[in-house]
Amino acid sequence: MIEKIKKLARIKLANNDDAHGFIHVERVANLAEEIRKHEGGDKLIIATASYMHDWCTSKGRAYHVGEEAMREIRADLTTLNFPNDSGSLEAVIDAIRNHEEYDFKKAGKKFSKECQILQDADRLDAMGAIGIGRCFFTTAKLNEPFGTPEDMSKLGEDYSVGQITSGVRHFYTKLLNLKDSMNTEYARNLAKERHDFMVEFLDRLKLEWLGKI
Numbered sequence: 001m002i003e004k005i006k007k008l009a010r011i012k013l014a015n016n017d018d019a020h021g022f023i024h025v026e027r028v029a030n031l032a033e034e035i036r037k038h039e040g041g042d043k044l045i046i047a048t049a050s051y052m053h054d055w056c057t058s059k060g061r062a063y064h065v066g067e068e069a070m071r072e073i074r075a076d077l078t079t080l081n082f083p084n085d086s087g088s089l090e091a092v093i094d095a096i097r098n099h100e101e102y103d104f105k106k107a108g109k110k111f112s113k114e115c116q117i118l119q120d121a122d123r124l125d126a127m128g129a130i131g132i133g134r135c136f137f138t139t140a141k142l143n144e145p146f147g148t149p150e151d152m153s154k155l156g157e158d159y160s161v162g163q164i165t166s167g168v169r170h171f172y173t174k175l176l177n178l179k180d181s182m183n184t185e186y187a188r189n190l191a192k193e194r195h196d197f198m199v200e201f202l203d204r205l206k207l208e209w210l211g212k213i
């Protein structure tokens with residue numbers, strides 16, 4: 001089943017940019033599987049949700065976790081004869097629908113282990129060496145500036161989720177906060193390492209910018 005989903009994902013995600021395309025969801029699936037080995041959860045649900053979580057991202061950020069996107073994913077899973085004996089199809093939908101929930105802990109809702117692992121894996125892929133690459137790739141695509149050492153601070157109240165003001169600024173408004181948002185212990189450890197690498201990168205960026213090294 002996972003192979004069938006992977007095959008369809010290559011076709012479906014062909015229009016997504018590389019930060020949300022097949023190469024991203026494959027990394028998320030690999031990370032999610034590593035987390036699952038330590039934290040538990042259903043293997044098939046986690047793998048399927050990982051490959052399909054950005055199914056409709058090319059149609060917009062809000063759309064991809066909305067009900068229309070969920071209908072499309074449900075229809076594709078049904079076509080693939082995804083097993084739905086114990087509610088696993090709806091568990092996939094549920095994980096995808098909630099993976100972007102930013103106030104995950106504060107929301108007061110109980111999200112499934114599978115959803116928590118998907119969210120951790122998706123956020124880990126925005127961190128570390130891959131995260132740095134994705135950040136500047138996305139910034140360039142959005143025609144945002146690269147940024148300067150002056151951007152090495154948070155923006156105030158006027159910042160909204162999804163907004164990028166420069167590549168360098170994006171670390172301070174989003175990427176450096178991700179390590180504190182992990183749901184599982186295993187992901188928290190990976191996040192710490194990836195976070196430290198980004199901090200090291202930014203320290204170097206500043207020194208190189210100033211011609212010091």
Ligand SMILES: [Fe+2]
Pocket residue numbers: 053054064099100
């Ligand atoms: Fe997403």
Ligand SMILES: [Fe+2]
Pocket residue numbers: 020024028053054122
């Ligand atoms: Fe994603």
